[in-house]
Amino acid sequence: xxxxxxxxxxxxxxxxxxxxxxxxxxxxxxxxxxxxxxxxxxxxxxxxxxxxxxxxxxxxxxxxxxxxxxxxxxxxxxxxxxxxxxxxxxxxxxxxxxxxxxxxxxxxxxxxxxxxxxxxxxxxxxxxxxxxxxxxxxxxxxxxxxxxxxxxxxxxxxxxxxxxxxxxxxxxxxxxxxxxxxxxxxxxxxxxxxxxxxxxxxxxxxxxxxxxxxxxxxxxxxxxxxxxxxxxxxxxxxxxxxxxxxxxxxxxxxxxxxxxxxxxxxxxxxxxxxxxxxxxxxxxxxxxxxxxxxxxxxxxxxxxxxxxxxxxxxxxxxxxxxxxxxxxxxxxxxxxxxxxxxxxxxxxxxxxxxxxxxxxxxxxxxxxxxxxxxxxxxxxxxxxxxxxxxxxxxxxxxxxxxxxxxxxxxxxxxxxxxxxx
Amino acid sequence: xxxxxxxxxxxxxxxxxxxxxxxxxxxxxxxxxxxxxxxxxxxxxxxxxxxxxxxxxxxxxxxxxxxxxxxxxxxxxxxxxxxxxxxxxxxxxxxxxxxxxxxxxxxxxxxxxxxxxxxxxxxxxxxxxxxxxxxxxxxxxxxxxxxxxxxxxxxxxxxxxxxxxxxxxx
Numbered sequence: 001x002x003x004x005x006x007x008x009x010x011x012x013x014x015x016x017x018x019x020x021x022x023x024x025x026x027x028x029x030x031x032x033x034x035x036x037x038x039x040x041x042x043x044x045x046x047x048x049x050x051x052x053x054x055x056x057x058x059x060x061x062x063x064x065x066x067x068x069x070x071x072x073x074x075x076x077x078x079x080x081x082x083x084x085x086x087x088x089x090x091x092x093x094x095x096x097x098x099x100x101x102x103x104x105x106x107x108x109x110x111x112x113x114x115x116x117x118x119x120x121x122x123x124x125x126x127x128x129x130x131x132x133x134x135x136x137x138x139x140x141x142x143x144x145x146x147x148x149x150x151x152x153x154x155x156x157x158x159x160x161x162x163x164x165x166x167x168x169x170x171x172x173x174x175x176x177x178x179x180x181x182x183x184x185x186x187x188x189x190x191x192x193x194x195x196x197x198x199x200x201x202x203x204x205x206x207x208x209x210x211x212x213x214x215x216x217x218x219x220x221x222x223x224x225x226x227x228x229x230x231x232x233x234x235x236x237x238x239x240x241x242x243x244x245x246x247x248x249x250x251x252x253x254x255x256x257x258x259x260x261x262x263x264x265x266x267x268x269x270x271x272x273x274x275x276x277x278x279x280x281x282x283x284x285x286x287x288x289x290x291x292x293x294x295x296x297x298x299x300x301x302x303x304x305x306x307x308x309x310x311x312x313x314x315x316x317x318x319x320x321x322x323x324x325x326x327x328x329x330x331x332x333x334x335x336x337x338x339x340x341x342x343x344x345x346x347x348x349x350x351x352x353x354x355x356x357x358x359x360x361x362x363x364x365x366x367x368x369x370x371x372x373x374x375x376x377x378x379x380x381x382x383x384x385x386x387x388x389x390x391x392x393x394x395x396x397x398x399x400x401x402x403x404x405x406x407x408x409x410x411x412x413x414x415x416x417x418x419x420x421x
Numbered sequence: 422x423x424x425x426x427x428x429x430x431x432x433x434x435x436x437x438x439x440x441x442x443x444x445x446x447x448x449x450x451x452x453x454x455x456x457x458x459x460x461x462x463x464x465x466x467x468x469x470x471x472x473x474x475x476x477x478x479x480x481x482x483x484x485x486x487x488x489x490x491x492x493x494x495x496x497x498x499x500x501x502x503x504x505x506x507x508x509x510x511x512x513x514x515x516x517x518x519x520x521x522x523x524x525x526x527x528x529x530x531x532x533x534x535x536x537x538x539x540x541x542x543x544x545x546x547x548x549x550x551x552x553x554x555x556x557x558x559x560x561x562x563x564x565x566x567x568x569x570x571x572x573x574x575x576x577x578x579x580x581x582x583x584x585x586x587x588x589x590x591x
Contacts, residue, residue, distance in 0.1 A: 025561050050577040056586065141485065144516060147577040151586045155515070155564060190482075194508040225508065 003253030005161045007196040010136040014119045022160035029153045031118040037065040039123035039142050041082040046146025055090045056152030062094035063087045064104040067361045072368040102333025102359040105129035105301035116231045117248025128219045132212035134231035159225040160259040161196040166203035168267030176211025177401035180218040181272035185282030192224035199229050209238040210307040217302045221279040274399035277387045285416045295378040296409035298402050299330025300364045303381035306339045308402040313345040315406035315417045316352040322412030327354040328370045366390045379408045423538035424471035426531050431477035435489040453495035470497030473537045481510025490514040500539045504528050518572035527555035
């Protein structure tokens with residue numbers, strides 16, 4: 001028996017085999033199948049088209065209205081209605097209404113809906129987020145999702161794995177967002193095409209779960225099939241109080257086959273900023289300073305957790321947002337929002353002159369809650385900065401971690417927290 | 422399957438396969454009329470049902486639109502043989518029932534105009550013109566069924582009709 005990667009082991013477990021290896025085609029059973037208000041309606045159409053009556057398991061299908069909610073406009077309201085009515089008809093357990101809902105890739109780990117060892121597909125490209133829990137998780141199209149809601153399985157080509165080993169202790173203001181931006185900058189937006197990106201090394205072992213979720217969230221921006229981090233004590237501690245189901249913990253064998261290994265010492269790594277118009281167009285903060293900005297967004301499935309809000313609040317405490325800048329803070333879930341209130345973070349944000357929003361994906365994809373006009377620039381803790389991503393095709397988006405975004409909001413231009421007095 | 426080979430290079434992207442200006446329709450025949458138009462305007466006139474498309478690396482890169490494999494299939498192309506496929510195109514092709522094979526040596530050994538026959542079940546590619554034979558790793562039976570059924574939707578419909586699915590706890 002040849003060694004397997006964690007990804008190969010999860011596939012083996014989900015197709016009833018002792019062993020599978022990269023390149024094989026398998027039919028795997030699914031633990032969780034998810035869709036949003038913008039991808040759900042088409043998936044539901046396909047579900048009907050194949051003649052399905054009931055979803056394969058009403059505790060495993062998750063329908064989350066997070067993208068264009070609270071209803072952005074009439075069309076979005078109608079999409080949400082389709083999702084809501086289907087959830088009701090099918091008695092879907094994991095449906096959250098506005099006022100309870102959060103951004104899905106923050107909500108599902110927080111609520112223990114996805115657990116280590118799971119195999120997850122979602123009609124959303126950032127479904128790769130759950131790899132941080134030691135699950136295999138990937139984005140698919142609506143048609144495929146609709147069929148999977150009926151059958152509870154789908155086909156895969158088992159991906160080969162690229163291993164990324166990180167060494168060294170991170171400097172202040174450097175975290176998971178900077179590690180993943182740095183990685184994408186090194187390998188390019190197609191540098192991990194069809195592969196599993198496995199993040200490991202002592203730097204990763206020391207990373208809190210929030211930063212691990214951030215890293216795996218952006219694996220798709222390198223073209224990857226998934227991001228994944230072997231579970232350890234950090235994972236167990238995170239999962240123990242919340243898991244809805246029994247977790248299964250897999251690790252990669254010492255003799256597992258990797259297609260390629262990248263190894264980096266990141267002890268000198270600076271905060272990273274991705275310049276327009278690719279997530280791979282990264283520069284260290286020392287080369288990014290000085291670009292004037294109009295808007296700052298702290299939020300999204302990438303960086304909308306309590307840890308991210310704390311990092312932003314630490315920079316904004318006792319300071320004011322620059323007169324020219326709109327700073328928008330979006331807690332990713334209601335629990336994050338409540339925790340931010342309890343810790344006095346919302347007071348810090350309001351005192352600084354920020355807008356604080358209910359959970360939504362909103363501005364990340366140029367939907368609502370902070371769209372950009374022609375010629376405007378935003379610095380955002382989101383995950384994509386392609387042309388027109390946050391609004392007008394002639395606007396620009398710079399990606400960063402929350403501390404840099406907050407510092408830039410104060411300075412009125414891209415800045416490091418260390419630049420502020 | 423047998424037909425004439427139409428050969429292209431590396432990184433043939435989805436905008437080349439079906440230009441975005443034609444994405445106002447999902448009708449396969451309308452899409453077919455513009456397949457490969459921006460790099461080979463003669464393709465749609467030359468191509469005959471049963472022909473084979475042969476390409477280099479990263480075929481189908483770019484967008485996730487299903488229109489790209491739909492256009493190729495609607496032209497009558499019976500199989501796309503490439504050195505490698507872009508991830509989403511690969512998945513979309515299977516899911517709409519367009520036969521594809523990963524076969525770098527076959528791509529090297531086929532020139533435009535050669536007569537090529539393909540047996541999808543065994544993964545065998547024969548260059549009838551040059552008398553050479555190549556092997557691609559064949560798909561497992563359940564995937565051949567998806568392709569034969571015409572894609573994931575008709576395949577899933579048939580599975581549900583014969584009760585061939587696992588049910589979950591509830």
